Amino acid sequence: MSGHVHKDYTGAKFGMWLFLFTEILLFGGLFILYSVYLSRYPQEFISAGKELNVWFGGGNTLVLLTSSLFVAVSITALRRGAKRLCLGLLGGTIVCAVIFMVNKYFEWSAKIDHGIYPGSAHLKEMLPGEMVFFNIYYLTTGLHGIHVVIGALILAWTMALVKSDKVNANDWVILENAGLYWHLVDLIWIFIFPLYYLILH
Amino acid sequence: MSEMTAPTTSDRGFFGEAKYPGIFGWIFSTDHKRIGLLYFWCIFFFFCVGAFLGLLIRLELFAPGETIMGAQTYNAVFTLHGVIMIFLFIIPGIPAAFGNLILPIQIGARDVAFPKLNLFSWWLYITGAILAVTSLFTGGGPPDTGWTFYVPFSAQTSTNVSLAAIAVFILGFSSILTGLNFVTTVHRLRAEGMGWFRLPLFTWALYSTAWVQILATPVIGITVALLFAERVIGTGLFDPTQGGDPIMFQHLFWIYSHPAVYIMVLPGMGVVSDIIPVFSRKPAFGYKAILISSLAIAFAGSLVWAHHMFTSGISDLAVMVFSFLTFIVAIPSAIKVFNWLATMYQGSILLDPPMLFALSFILLFTIGGLTGLVLGSAATDVHVHDTYFVVGHFHFVMFGGTGMAFFAAMHYWLPMIYGRMYDKTVATVAWGVMMIGFLILYISMKVVGMQGMPRRYYDYVPEFTGLNQLATVGSWILAVGLVLLFANIIRGLFWGDPLEANPWGSASLEWQVSSPPPTENFDEDPVVTHGPYDFKQAGIL
Numbered sequence: 001m002s003g004h005v006h007k008d009y010t011g012a013k014f015g016m017w018l019f020l021f022t023e024i025l026l027f028g029g030l031f032i033l034y035s036v037y038l039s040r041y042p043q044e045f046i047s048a049g050k051e052l053n054v055w056f057g058g059g060n061t062l063v064l065l066t067s068s069l070f071v072a073v074s075i076t077a078l079r080r081g082a083k084r085l086c087l088g089l090l091g092g093t094i095v096c097a098v099i100f101m102v103n104k105y106f107e108w109s110a111k112i113d114h115g116i117y118p119g120s121a122h123l124k125e126m127l128p129g130e131m132v133f134f135n136i137y138y139l140t141t142g143l144h145g146i147h148v149v150i151g152a153l154i155l156a157w158t159m160a161l162v163k164s165d166k167v168n169a170n171d172w173v174i175l176e177n178a179g180l181y182w183h184l185v186d187l188i189w190i191f192i193f194p195l196y197y198l199i200l201h
Numbered sequence: 202m203s204e205m206t207a208p209t210t211s212d213r214g215f216f217g218e219a220k221y222p223g224i225f226g227w228i229f230s231t232d233h234k235r236i237g238l239l240y241f242w243c244i245f246f247f248f249c250v251g252a253f254l255g256l257l258i259r260l261e262l263f264a265p266g267e268t269i270m271g272a273q274t275y276n277a278v279f280t281l282h283g284v285i286m287i288f289l290f291i292i293p294g295i296p297a298a299f300g301n302l303i304l305p306i307q308i309g310a311r312d313v314a315f316p317k318l319n320l321f322s323w324w325l326y327i328t329g330a331i332l333a334v335t336s337l338f339t340g341g342g343p344p345d346t347g348w349t350f351y352v353p354f355s356a357q358t359s360t361n362v363s364l365a366a367i368a369v370f371i372l373g374f375s376s377i378l379t380g381l382n383f384v385t386t387v388h389r390l391r392a393e394g395m396g397w398f399r400l401p402l403f404t405w406a407l408y409s410t411a412w413v414q415i416l417a418t419p420v421i422g423i424t425v426a427l428l429f430a431e432r433v434i435g436t437g438l439f440d441p442t443q444g445g446d447p448i449m450f451q452h453l454f455w456i457y458s459h460p461a462v463y464i465m466v467l468p469g470m471g472v473v474s475d476i477i478p479v480f481s482r483k484p485a486f487g488y489k490a491i492l493i494s495s496l497a498i499a500f501a502g503s504l505v506w507a508h509h510m511f512t513s514g515i516s517d518l519a520v521m522v523f524s525f526l527t528f529i530v531a532i533p534s535a536i537k538v539f540n541w542l543a544t545m546y547q548g549s550i551l552l553d554p555p556m557l558f559a560l561s562f563i564l565l566f567t568i569g570g571l572t573g574l575v576l577g578s579a580a581t582d583v584h585v586h587d588t589y590f591v592v593g594h595f596h597f598v599m600f601g602g603t604g605m606a607f608f609a610a611m612h613y614w615l616p617m618i619y620g621r622m623y624d625k626t627v628a629t630v631a632w633g634v635m636m637i638g639f640l641i642l643y644i645s646m647k648v649v650g651m652q653g654m655p656r657r658y659y660d661y662v663p664e665f666t667g668l669n670q671l672a673t674v675g676s677w678i679l680a681v682g683l684v685l686l687f688a689n690i691i692r693g694l695f696w697g698d699p700l701e702a703n704p705w706g707s708a709s710l711e712w713q714v715s716s717p718p719p720t721e722n723f724d725e726d727p728v729v730t731h732g733p734y735d736f737k738q739a740g741i742l
Binding site: 011019021027032036129136 | 420
């Protein structure tokens with residue numbers, strides 16, 4: 001019987017897309033809360049949004065967009081047999097993920113130094129809408145940060161598979177699915193960035 | 202269709218072909234049947250624990266005042282009863298156990314689309330279950346919030362809600378991955394000739410359920426994650442002193458948990474849809490109507506969550522809209538009931554145990570469904586909200602519906618998996634005892650609820666004593682029936698007579714394999730030439 005050996009690429013990608021859908025719905029809960037509280041406290045969301053640094057957010061947006069480009073090109077590279085180029089691009093993606101997290105670390109530290117973090121005394125003196133804004137900001141970017149780390153780990157694992165030729169020019173669906181996951185991480189950030197950093201406009 | 206092979210006692214099918222020795226051949230197996238049985242026995246175990254807790258609740262309510270436990274213990278016991286029954290029995294019950302056992306064989310596949318992911322789902326289920334049980338004995342004591350985890354109480358109570366929230370998150374993840382696996386399996390692995398309209402109705406029901414699992418479960422994931430964050434780092438998104446709104450928790454909770462009601466009941470409807478035609482010896486009446494109503498329930502059921510919140514302070518307009526939408530869900534449910542009845546009309550009905558359970562599903566689910574409309578209509582709901590009427594209602598739908606379907610599936614399919622038959626007479630007697638106990642127990646609850654007894658109190662005023670004692674006696678009869686039922690089926694599956702081929706006379710694919718089925722189900726890929734209820738073409742009539 002040869003039942004086990006067959007690889008169903010369409011099926012594998014179908015499953016991955018379904019999984020990405022569940023991720024969107026997971027973040028969807030936070031976006032729903034954001035929209036409800038935005039309609040309740042529009043002024044306070046704007047005044048709190050001014051506290052966020054557009055340069056940090058914008059920089060991280062560029063970093064993530066670049067990383068997504070790397071992943072997309074790495075898939076094409078592998079399919080054309082350029083294994084070393086593929087590995088280099090994947091490495092570049094992981095570097096981008098690290099830059100993103102370091103950036104995030106400095107951004108959060110600055111906020112925390114100013115006494116703005118969930119449950120802090122300073123935060124509790126703010127207006128209700130501002131408290132909500134910062135709480136949901138930390139939750140959303142925190143959950144997204146966890147996804148960046150998971151995505152980077154998945155890409156590192158995929159790199160190991162590419163290196164040992166388990167993922168190769170003829171069998172690359174794992175790389176493609178890992179790439180899809182990374183694009184999702186990127187895509188969610190594309191929504192987070194304007195909602196939190198550009199709201200004052 | 203492959204040749205029917207009569208099972209022999211020496212041929213142990215997949216039981217004889219373990220990849221690893223001993224228990225590892227089970228807990229590391231990617232065979233859908235082994236995973237299905239792992240689920241089944243875990244779920245079976247948790248059902249017994251949950252039922253035992255239910256008996257304790259009834260015992261406490263035998264007389265007013267403290268009978269066998271104090272208020273705090275009572276709160277913990279009913280929370281535990283709810284959490285175990287909902288998250289560890291009813292939600293995974295039919296889809297994870299019987300979905301895994303039956304679905305791939307029904308569509309002519311050798312396994313699910315992602316066997317390793319399937320094993321991972323089971324590990325997540327076990328991890329979540331262990332965490333849920335651990336949360337009872339560690340930290341600040343067992344959670345006392347009820348299974349709904351409503352804020353602000355759940356954010357403030359010192360009991361171990363955080364760990365329980367993690368457990369729910371992990372169980373949800375397991376449910377998502379199972380749903381994803383089934384949807385992909387149905388799309389990709391149907392055998393040659395198994396068109397969409399030749400899928401058995403059980404598969405159709407699981408397919409609809411799987412979509413709900415995929416689309417609704419992430420929302421409970423984020424909800425309990427936010428509850429966890431609120432407790433551990435004080436994010437206060439649901440805390441009014443920090444500008445949050447507790448009602449938003451209820452919205453998010455029910456956006457999942459109402460569709461979850463359909464995760465619970467749709468697979469049960471699928472079981473009944475598969476059993477009724479076989480035991481009526483007639484093709485399913487309105488096959489397409491039944492499958493479309495499955496999809497319609499999955500869709501409409503996702504739009505009605507706020508009917509749990511009529512008394513929570515939502516706007517009058519929202520109450521009317523959600524009340525209206527709730528009534529709409531009754532239509533596809535009724536379509537199913539009418540089609541089942543029409544299937545039986547002029548059929549030659551065989552009252553074997555699976556059919557008895559399927560029939561009690563129809564009866565009890567209809568009663569439960571109609572009393573659900575009392576709750577769905579805002580004007581009457583205001584009067585019976587949070588009374589024992591609600592408890593009676595959802596036990597009729599959940600236990601009388603899904604529970605009975607689970608027992609129907611046990612008596613219908615497990616003999617095929619094990620290759621042995623239970624004693625049908627004992628099963629029938631046990632069914633009768635259960636039904637008597639069931640009706641006494643839950644009808645008393647409904648009546649006492651109409652009289653105004655609130656749910657979730659360990660005490661009550663003396664006027665309610667009579668009906669409460671009646672209910673408790675009913676719970677004992679029900680327990681006797683359950684013990685008899687389980688003892689009989691366990692004896693049958695392990696020591697019963699060898700099964701004759703296709704004992705119920707089904708035209709569906711899962712009965713055409715040898716029993717117990719071999720590891721990859723089919724010796725050669727099957728080619729399907731007729732529908733699952735085409736008894737004439739299958740040569741059964």
